[in-house]
Amino acid sequence: MRALCWHGKSDIRCDTVPDPVIQNPHDAIIRVTSCAICGSDLHLMGGFVPSMKSGDILGHETMGEVVEVGSEVRKLKVGDRVVVPFTISCGECRMCRSGLFSCCERSNPAGAEQAKLVGYPTAGLFGYSHAYGGFSGGQAEYLRIPYADVGPIKVPNGLTDDQVLFLSDIFPTGYQAAEACNIQPGQTIAVFGCGPVGQFAIKSAFLLGAARVLAIDTVPERLALAERSGAETLDYEDADLQQKILAMTDGKGPDAVIEAVGLESHGPGGVIENLESTFTAMERPYALHQAILACRPGGTVSLPGVFINAVTVPMGAFVAKGLTMRTGQTHVQRYLEPLMKRIEAGEIDPSFVITHRIGLEEGPEAYKTFRDKKDGCIKVVIRPNG
Template identity: 75%
Template sequence: FPGGQAQYLRVPFADVGSVVIPDALSDDQVLFLSDIFPTGYMAAENCDIRPGQSVAVFGCGPVGLFAIKSAFLMGAEKVIAIDTIPERLALARQAGAEVLDYTSEELQQQIIDLTDGQGPDAVIEAVGMESHGAGGVIETLQSNLTASERPYALNQAILACRPGGTVSIPGVFVGSAVPTALGAVVGKGLTLKTGQTHVQRYLEPLLQLILEGKIDPSFLITDRVGLEDGPEAYKRFRDKQDGCIKVVMRPNA
């Protein structure tokens, strides 16, 4: 909500989305149930992962990292994480993923090599058109492309996926025309799955996964600050300083 980062706020219809949290769980363990954990989980679920399959994830921000964790929970044998930011790739590696640098000129071949020459069974595009950063590869590419040419990571995801595979798109796109490599989609018989995340649908099952110890969402938190330190924390996050990936602000800290 606008103005929501405050000590007190009014939440309209707050009774609609309330969920009882067991006393055994900390705030840090359940914070991300409101958005990014369900988004990453739905992205993996849309891949219809079967045990032993391979999944590639473009973009290892918070949603991408939860997609990686979720893919393993669903039985993926191999997950390939693709990004440019070392701290994000480090977290992806800790989660068990193989990691690749998005800027590599041999990226598509590297993905092929890691999947027995076939390409991954499914690809998750967790970049979207909202991606930004200080001198990042996506920002650099977008600054030199027209609006209709900018979904670069999406096209890379489509090209990487094996024939008959699935491309899951949790990344946010805007506008009425987002050009994609439709020739590759048709030629390889790919399935595209996307949509707004149904957060309410996932709250109870994901809460149960946390209770069972199958995942601890707090792995994502890199910074904890009080409300008065919010502006500085935003700068660190924007500029990717000190490995800042996810900040938790406590209004009454």
């Protein structure tokens, strides 16, 4: 089969690789009908994530048609259309039973090594390094799904791939980030970063009852899309950003702030930042700093953005204001059914973020377009099988 594979920093190729096979009686195989490039994939492309190996198949936003099931699979059958969560979870450990699917204790075969770094094992992830299990990703013609009775959700008749694909990651991720803010009627939420996750965080904040959303970015197309969702926008390169946030909230500040950027955020520039960006792989927590500064006293900072290594945090401001931080990989399985119902009810059409649709062979170039924010690119959907 053909698949998008990692071969080193900034080196993504469309390769011919072996087809996946059933390895465990709880596995299923799908023929991928749609997949997508995620902002998190750009961290892999940029060389920020350790334990990648040349030839690793990328991708963790995937859906398709079941073509084979293991002997112990009970909930799926050949021919079912399914969306696959990016988290691989066993469904039986204490974390899964608590609904903390991204903290699964069993699904990551590299869990013992991971625990040396973070204290405990967490869930395996599709296409996201050998620290998370070395599982092949879904930017391919076919995908093997471990624990197939736990992860995938069947797609109801009448819904298109474009409407449901993002249940695999970015819709639940944005929703969990907004839910973590404990939004009360009449509150104001700020969202740093208007990429795909930020766009779903904006939509989700309104779905959960926010009166206002302030969206902060600097890419015109992303700010325009945020405005179409009802957000009020600000440019993060503005030297007076904090003062403008205060002015827009009568000096009170946002009740919660969602930081949807992560480790590669940029500030207003300057010599040190430019050197860091050019010559190092240093994580740049500018957006996190600004989120902590922007949040009102007693508020919440919600952090769906990916970080890999240590970062500096203005802990004095965080403690002085009595803030709460909510973080974590998304517990996707928890949100699949309720968010599918919102799609069916017409409350949201997740396809609003799609700007580019391509075939698999165009993937390497599309990675560069997405990374460089060219051609108005916000979200790329791939049809691996035509």
